[in-house]
Structure formats: C-alpha cells, structure tokens
Amino acid sequence: MDSTHGTVLLVEDDASIRRGLRATLSALGFKIGEATTGEEALTLLRVVNYDAVLMDLNMPGMGGVEACRRVRREFPQMSIIVVTVRDSEEDKIEALDAGADDYVTKPFRIGELAARIRAAVRRRHTPHHSSEEEIHIGIFELYPARRVVKKRGQEVRLTPTEFDLLAYLMSHAGHPILHSKLLSSVWGAEYGDEREYLRTFILQLRRKLEDDPSHPQYLKTVNYLGYVFFDPSQDAPVVL
Structure with missing residues (x-):
C-alpha cells in the first residue's frame, strides 16, 4: 500500500x-x-x-x-x-x-x-521494530510481542499509541528523551513541535499507571527537555 x-x-x-x-x-x-x-x-x-x-x-x-x-x-x-x-x-x-x-x-x-x-x-x-524483549521495571512489566502492560501483575488497558509511547520510554528507562525525539519517534516527523500534544498523552498515561498521577514516581518530567521513565534501580538520569 x-x-x-x-x-x-x-x-x-x-x-x-x-x-x-x-x-x-x-x-x-x-x-x-x-x-x-x-x-x-x-x-x-x-x-x-x-x-x-x-x-x-x-x-x-x-x-x-x-x-x-x-x-x-x-x-x-x-x-x-x-x-x-x-x-x-x-x-x-x-x-x-x-x-x-x-x-x-x-x-x-x-x-x-x-x-x-x-x-x-x-x-x-508499519511493523514495530522495537526490541521484543520483555521489560520489567519496578511494579511494571511490558511485553512488546503481545503489546501488554501490567502493573503489579494486573493488565493495564492502553490504546495502541499509548502503548507505543510507553514502550519507547521504558526501553530507554533512566534516559531523558527530548520532546521532539519522542514525538518524531512515536508519531512521526509531522508532530515534532507539538509539545502540548505530547503533554496530554503523558498526563493520560500517568492517570492509568501512576498511583498518584499528580506526583508521578515513574513517568517524570525533565524540565525544558522532555520526559523520562524513571528506573529506581538506576542512578540519576543521563540526558540523551
């Protein structure tokens, strides 16, 4: 096609x-x-x-x-x-x-x-080219092949786009990703400047994943740069 x-x-x-x-x-x-x-x-x-x-x-x-x-x-x-x-x-x-x-x-x-x-x-x-390896971080498990996310063993319902965004962040856990990089990688080059658009999706993911969305422990904002999926087992994030 x-x-x-x-x-x-x-x-x-x-x-x-x-x-x-x-x-x-x-x-x-x-x-x-x-x-x-x-x-x-x-x-x-x-x-x-x-x-x-x-x-x-x-x-x-x-x-x-x-x-x-x-x-x-x-x-x-x-x-x-x-x-x-x-x-x-x-x-x-x-x-x-x-x-x-x-x-x-x-x-x-x-x-x-x-x-x-x-x-x-x-x-x-477009086939998904991200790693098919399972990702386990803290209370979360992500299974790319089945496109399934679990929190404390319970499946969390995500839309295809929400899953792709979370998978990208989790596959780079501990590394802040720039707004433009996230937008172009998940949505395409047409979305590279739409920070408010990305922010809305991040808020939605926090609502579904975080115990307290107003004080996120995993999906964190990196001021003026982008977002990071925080891995509690790692040291301070390194900017990519």
Missing part, C-alpha cells in the same frame, strides 16, 4: 462538512467511507477494512465519545482520530480515555488533518 494513502471512515452528522471533507480528502488520494452516527460507523467497520476512523464528537445517538469507546473495544488496533470543537484539556483527556489515538480541533487546516491521517495510516501498516 502507498504509505501516503489509506481508506478512512468519516463519521460526521453534518452533511455539508461531510461532503466537503470527502471531496478534499479524496482529491488528496484517500478512499473515504461515510457514516452519520456511531451506530452506523460500527456496522460499516464490521464489513469494510478501514485504515483509520475520523470521528466527530458532537453527534446524535451514542455520541462520539461512546462511539470511540466501542470502536476501540471491538477493533483494538484501529487508528481513531477525533475531530472536535472542544479544546479543553479535560475534553482531550476524555477522548483519549475513550480510545482515541489522536485529536484535531476545529477549525483546522486541511493540510494538518491530511498529515495526521497519513501518519495514522503509516503507523498502522
């Missing part, structure tokens, strides 16, 4: 927005399917092999958040990009918690949206 193209399910109840996005994204080389509700989207996903879902949050019926949750439950490896007018941190966290891999706030530039879709399609079709 051409890495710059993909098959995308557009879930949007506004007919004019749907027509405009379909025409524009089709002209850019994407194959577009359409659904007007979350229920219709789930029905289509069961019979068509889409690469990514572009999901509006403000829809009638089950709504975009619940639709994300059900898509993630039924199609664990599907790339879900949320498109929303809500830009508060709480709204973004809610979307990520429901299973979204990415979000774009309205109004947006079509070039930005297309880049996000290309990156999502590429991630889905």
